[in-house]
Amino acid sequence: MTALAFHGVALGHPGGGGRPAVEDVDGSVADGELLAVLGPNGAGKSTLLRGIVGDALLVAGRIERPGRTIADIAYLPQRPEIDRTFPIGVFDFVAAGLWRRLGAFRRLGAAGAARVEAALGRVGLADLAGRPIGALSGGQMQRVLFARTILQDAPVILLDEPFTAVDAHTTQDLVQVLLDWRREGRTVVAALHDLAQVRAHFPRALLLAGRPIAWGATADVLVPAHLDRMRPGDAICQHDHAPPDLGPVRSAAP
Amino acid sequence: MTVDLLAPFAEFAFMRRALVGCVALSISAPPLGVFLVLRRMSLMTDSMSHAILPGAALAFLAAGLSLPAMAAGGLVAGLAVALLSGFVARATILREDASLAAFYLISLALGVMLVSLRGSNVDLLHILFGTVLGLDDQALILLGAVATTTLVWFAVAYRPLVLECVDPLFLRLVSRASGPVHLSFLALVVLNLVGGFQALGTMLAVGIMLLPAVTARLWSATLPGMLATSVLAGLLSSVAGLLVSYYADLPSGPAIVLAAGALYLVSALIGPQGGVFVPVLRRARG
Structure with a gap:
């Protein structure tokens, strides 16, 4: 194929x-x-x-x-257009990877939260879930982006x-x-x-x-x-x- | 002289109407302001508010001091400038802030000129600085409708809006919401400015949108915290401004915006998120 x-x-x-x-x-x-x-x-x-x-x-x-379709492809750019000063935590940011499942309205739910935590654990950031993305180092941010890509399940x-x-x-x-x-x-x-x-x-x-x-x-x-x-x-x-x-x-x- | 905080509102219907109007405005405009500040679009808001003026003035020339006509005229003109300046920024070498500044100077001059063609200086003052103590039923219904629309929109568009702010490319790739969210956000800003223009005038409507939002940034590190703080700051400024204007016999629109300004200045000094004196206070305590 x-x-x-x-x-x-x-x-x-x-x-x-x-x-x-x-x-x-x-x-x-x-x-x-x-x-x-x-x-x-x-x-x-x-x-x-x-x-x-x-x-x-x-x-x-x-x-x-x-x-x-393009929606089935996960793309991680070299320099993402991410506004690191925006007040959002690591957990919420990574949870956006579930967009295809949740869209704009569906609840994250316990199962969704568990998936987010598992993805954060997989990239070694389980402890930083509550931290704002602006407080991360370059390496940590890349781990966050990989966690989001994992959740995209593409x-x-x-x-x-x-x-x-x-x-x-x-x-x-x-x-x-x-x-x-x-x-x-x-x-x-x-x-x-x-x-x-x-x-x-x-x-x-x-x-x-x-x-x-x-x-x-x-x-x-x-x-x-x-x-x-x-x-x-x-x-x-x-x-x-x-x-x-x-x-x-x-x-x-x- | 004793200052009774409730008496002015208990005694006078026009104070109660002013309060209701300002509460509606404080619930809807400051949260939009929070997103405008976070997206570094404060200047854009300013120019949209000025752009409302010629639209409202044209309606004034055509239909006199009619609220629906002026609101519609302002809405059309505000949206037109928001879209045009974006277009000019893409089509010419000017950066968006430069084209916005140009548009807002033109709009302001054009608006003042148009109103002066037929109206008196009093009309001009009303349009520029509002008539918060003279809000009629129509104006209150408009403000209520604007606040309701804004809250419903937030409920629907919150998630894509946050994504559009943090990582626009990601939103573009995973959904088609990006364009509609951005445009409806701009439309809502103009709608709130048109509503605010009834109470505070075109010049000051931006004040109740942006000042509480900037204040909130200094008090909270999280988005929900900022949104709540901004509404609180808006409400506080409205009540304080109305009371000060009542007791000191000052114009109420500017009093409300100045109250919001005072709140901001105090927050800039002692706000826990980056206030000037916060490191000093911490050292003194520790």
């Missing part, structure tokens, strides 16, 4: 005058697949993810979401640089959540820049530089021949802990 299919897709920014940020995207993502999208800054990773939820300008082609999950502004410990915990999603048969597409992380956890990869450079099994995609085709000077691996690893692929499977 196909989760997402791209047919000659070109996507641009709404204010970009129709100039595509990413083009010639042809391919598909299977149900239950874990796909990493890699590429230098400005390669169009974010635009591609935004396009999947209809938040970018579709310049050409079409994107299919067989049997699903078959397809898009993550844009989910571990960029986050400490190593948080990254470790959230990668576990991501692997849970894979075990539950969800489709995950994540824009990432850490090659070691991708090799360890993502069976499939898409290398992007304004257009797809390579798309397939991670071991076949992350090879020097492809990585060299990235524009010179663009580092696609800027991870703090692991030095850039552009050598031959040694292990692709987790």
Whole structure:
């Protein structure tokens, strides 16, 4: 079964005058697949993810979401438009993940509250349920957003640089959540820049530089021949802990 | 001189009417103000209130001092400016605050000019500063209807409104409520300004909406707490303003807004959420 299919897709920014940020995207993502999208800054990773939820300008082609609508896709942007000064607590903020079940009117109820608490527990924030979101650190906020994404219970999950502004410990915990999603048969597409992380956890990869450079099994995609085709000077691996690893692929499977 | 807090209301029907009108206004306008302040839309409210003036003035030219006509005119003009300024901000290089400032200066001048064409200076003063001591049945019904509409709307739209404030992109992706919630929110702000304009005039109607809301921010850290505090601050300012205006023989509209202003200034000093003297007080106590 196909989760997402791209047919000659070109996507641009709404204010970009129709100039595509990413083009010639042809391919598909299977149900239950874990796909990493890699590429230098400005390669169009974010635009591609935004396009999947209809938040970018579709310049050409079409994107299919067989049997699903945009509401079935959970999307976690790199820089969410969240007003952190708004007086709302962690619990209420995360509970918004149940929107599809509750809508504007239905009560959260005991079962709903238990789900929210379970999600907070899963990301290690059970103790912070009552804290206002403005009082959280960057890492804690990312955990909160993962908890909300868990509650969205979406078959397809898009993550844009989910571990960029986050400490190593948080990254470790959230990668576990991501692997849970894979075990539950969800489709995950994540824009990432850490090659070691991708090799360890993502069976499939898409290398992007304004257009797809390579798309397939991670071991076949992350090879020097492809990585060299990235524009010179663009580092696609800027991870703090692991030095850039552009050598031959040694292990692709987790 | 002894000051009896109940006597003015017990004795005079016009004081009772003023009180009822202000209570209705205090229940509906300040909670809207809380969301306006949280969304950093205070300036926008100001310009919408000024935009009501030319609409009401045109209605005044056409139909004289008729409440339904002036309310309808104000409503149309207020909504038009709210939508237009949003459009101008998107279509030109001006930021929204700049286009709002431009719109509100134009509206104010146009409104004053229009009223002066036919009305007297007294009419102009009434429109600008309201006639809270002269509220007739029509005006009270309007204020009651506005308050009722606002409360029902809050009951329906509270959840999407909160989400629209905290994480608009998320709301856009999970539901279609985003646009309707934003637009109906703006419509309701204009509706309350039109209601408030009967009592306090176009110039001061914003006062009873925003001052209690800013005050509430200084007293509470949670949204429900802020909403409750804002209503309380609105009620307190209304009663205090009416009493001061009665005993000191001062114009009542400005007295109410000044009471709200005094409440805000005191809160800015001692309000537990960021008041200036709070750290000092804590040290003195500890």
